[in-house]
Amino acid sequence: MAFCCVAPEEEEDGHERAVKEVAEVYERIKIQQPLLLLHCSSSRHQHLAQTLLGEALRALNVALSVMTTTHHAASPAAPAISVVVKAEPHHHHSPPAGSAGDPPAQTATIRSGSNKKRRRSTMEALSSWAGLTTVPYDDGYEWRKYGEKKINGTSYTRSYFRCTYKDDTGCLATKYVQQKDSSDPPMFHVTYNNKHTCTNNNAAAAAAAMMNKDTIKQEQPVLPPLVEVSALPFDDQTLPCQQQAPSFPITMQQQSGGDIPSTSSSSSFSGGESCSCDEFYSLGGIHMDNMVQRQMPAASAAPADDDLSFYDYDLDLFLLCDSFKDY
DNA sequence: CGAATTTGACCTCT
DNA sequence: AGAGGTCAAATTCG
Numbered sequence: 001m002a003f004c005c006v007a008p009e010e011e012e013d014g015h016e017r018a019v020k021e022v023a024e025v026y027e028r029i030k031i032q033q034p035l036l037l038l039h040c041s042s043s044r045h046q047h048l049a050q051t052l053l054g055e056a057l058r059a060l061n062v063a064l065s066v067m068t069t070t071h072h073a074a075s076p077a078a079p080a081i082s083v084v085v086k087a088e089p090h091h092h093h094s095p096p097a098g099s100a101g102d103p104p105a106q107t108a109t110i111r112s113g114s115n116k117k118r119r120r121s122t123m124e125a126l127s128s129w130a131g132l133t134t135v136p137y138d139d140g141y142e143w144r145k146y147g148e149k150k151i152n153g154t155s156y157t158r159s160y161f162r163c164t165y166k167d168d169t170g171c172l173a174t175k176y177v178q179q180k181d182s183s184d185p186p187m188f189h190v191t192y193n194n195k196h197t198c199t200n201n202n203a204a205a206a207a208a209a210m211m212n213k214d215t216i217k218q219e220q221p222v223l224p225p226l227v228e229v230s231a232l233p234f235d236d237q238t239l240p241c242q243q244q245a246p247s248f249p250i251t252m253q254q255q256s257g258g259d260i261p262s263t264s265s266s267s268s269f270s271g272g273e274s275c276s277c278d279e280f281y282s283l284g285g286i287h288m289d290n291m292v293q294r295q296m297p298a299a300s301a302a303p304a305d306d307d308l309s310f311y312d313y314d315l316d317l318f319l320l321c322d323s324f325k326d327y
Numbered sequence: 328c329g330a331a332t333t334t335g336a337c338c339t340c341t
Numbered sequence: 342a343g344a345g346g347t348c349a350a351a352t353t354c355g
Contacts, residue, residue: 145332147347160346164331176346333352341344 129192136177136188141196143175154178163198171198 143161151158156179163171172194180187 144330146349148333149345149347152344158345162347174346329355331352331354334350335348336350337348338346339344340346341342 130190132180132187132189134185134187136175136190141173151178155182156180163196165198169198171196173197 142164144164144166145159145161147160148157149160158176158178161175161177163169163173165171166173173196174193176191176193178189178191180189
């Protein structure tokens with residue numbers, strides 16, 4: 001993805017083409033990822049494939065973010081790509097500082113005497129991410145809706161989701177989804193709080209779920225939703241380097257505008273042991289380098305050379321295909 | 328019938 | 342006191 005100097009109109013054109021192309025590749029990888037995983041003959045293969053695909057998806061998402069951020073800054077009306085930014089949590093809404101594996105201290109702390117509700121304390125500082133997307137539900141995790149509320153100054157209700165596995169695993173991940181407008185497709189502001197600690201990363205299951213739920217039913221993949229980074233209320237000056245895009249996988253079938261459907265989404269991007277969305281949640285901000293460093297050992301430790309070539313071949317083939325059938 | 332969602336009440340923070 | 346977040350009973354769905 002080169003940004004070169006061309007005449008403004010050509011640049012405009014070329015840029016749009018580039019964005020479109022990257023978006024399409026993103027879609028293809030994302031959609032066909034489960035199939036590739038299913039074809040893996042071992043968990044190691046699966047792991048590597050997932051790592052590579054995850055890296056690719058993330059890189060593409062970042063690229064799109066950068067492209068749209070730099071290009072559309074001056075043209076608000078122009079479409080931009082869905083991005084996610086590290087949210088400097090609006091006021092105090094960043095959840096507790098428990099990292100993965102931490103006991104749900106806050107839940108324990110909270111109710112003195114009565115089993116009553118509590119509000120997140122300002123002391124509690126966990127990771128928080130926010131972003132705009134047209135497809136706020138398909139983010140690789142399963143969520144259960146636990147509330148909905150009309151928020152002051154907004155035209156639409158905000159929906160509250162928590163990890164489906166909260167009860168089983170004590171996973172504290174939550175997210176809020178708020179529709180921003182009634183455009184077509186409608187834009188949603190999604191805020192994630194807390195890391196997933198449920199690690200329900202059964203890659204095969206995830207892949208299978210994907211096959212069943214997303215891929216097959218997905219008749220027409222949607223291009224990454226378009227968004228203006230600068231529209232985010234969390235105006236982080238360090239962008240775009242912090243746009244590591246927990247990448248809402250952006251292919252969920254378009255919801256009809258208006259209501260926020262209360263669906264849970266099944267795994268698509270997250271899966272695997274090394275590339276869950278958790279990695280992207282902030283914890284003060286994990287940056288690309290960290291990701292690469294973290295994942296390289298896993299990748300290099302896994303398969304032998306011939307295995308790698310297998311993947312090279314497979315992935316190439318995979319990427320060249322336009323559909324499952326082709327593949 | 329169990330699981331998921333809805334919705335009004337309740338709690339905490341500002 | 343108002344706003345935002347969560348709980349949990351009631352309702353709906355598969």
